[in-house]
Amino acid sequence: MKVALLMGSDSDLPRLEPCIAQLRELGIECEARVLSAHRTPADVIRFVEAAPGRGFGVILCAAGGAAHLAGVVTAHTDLPVLGIPMDNPPLGGLDALLSTVQMPGGVPVGTLGVGPGGPVNAALLAARILALGDAGLSKRLAAHRSAQTEKVLAKDRALQAKRG
Ligand code: RP5
Numbered sequence: 001m002k003v004a005l006l007m008g009s010d011s012d013l014p015r016l017e018p019c020i021a022q023l024r025e026l027g028i029e030c031e032a033r034v035l036s037a038h039r040t041p042a043d044v045i046r047f048v049e050a051a052p053g054r055g056f057g058v059i060l061c062a063a064g065g066a067a068h069l070a071g072v073v074t075a076h077t078d079l080p081v082l083g084i085p086m087d088n089p090p091l092g093g094l095d096a097l098l099s100t101v102q103m104p105g106g107v108p109v110g111t112l113g114v115g116p117g118g119p120v121n122a123a124l125l126a127a128r129i130l131a132l133g134d135a136g137l138s139k140r141l142a143a144h145r146s147a148q149t150e151k152v153l154a155k156d157r158a159l160q161a162k163r164g
Helices: 010-025 041-050 069-075 094-101 117-131 135-163
Strands: 002-007 030-034 056-063 081-085
Touching: 002 010, 002 041, 002 069, 002 117, 010 030, 010 056, 010 117, 041 069, 056 069, 056 094, 056 117, 069 081, 069 094, 081 094, 081 117, 117 135
Parallel strands: 002 030, 002 056, 056 081
Antiparallel strands: none
16 A cells, blocks of 8 residues: 655655655655645645545655644544654744644544654654555565664674774
8 A cells, every 4th residue: 555645835845755765665655745734725635535545545744833734634534644743943843743743532643753753753654554454564664673773783883892
């Protein structure tokens, strides 16, 4: 299945490139779109309603400021929706974090962290959701985790060698 990455503005795109790259590295097809809950509400709903029929299994929603995108999207679908709060000035993402995380009961949005970890973790969480029904992806995720572990252990070995 594919992942949709909706972003409220093209100004969000540079900070979302690592999310797209992570999905591609895991062999997951990602469609990235600029669609805004405030500026293009009808297009958001059109996209979301068509998403299951187009083979999307997870929808990622990145927005800053008064970040309503993930909430609006999840109100129109039963697909898993993950919100990525963007760290914009002047409030540094706290605004988007609170908008995204404080959903009323019955309208679930899984909220990622603010800052560079958020977009990458959104990709990895989406991959874990899709891997529940995809044995090949599950193996690729396990390999990714082992490689990450090995990278850190190599840094530890280098530090030990330097310090004698
Ligand atoms: C949000 O407002 C967008 O997701 C973006 O993070 C922020 C600013 O958008 P622009 O004014 O840069 O288009 O809706």
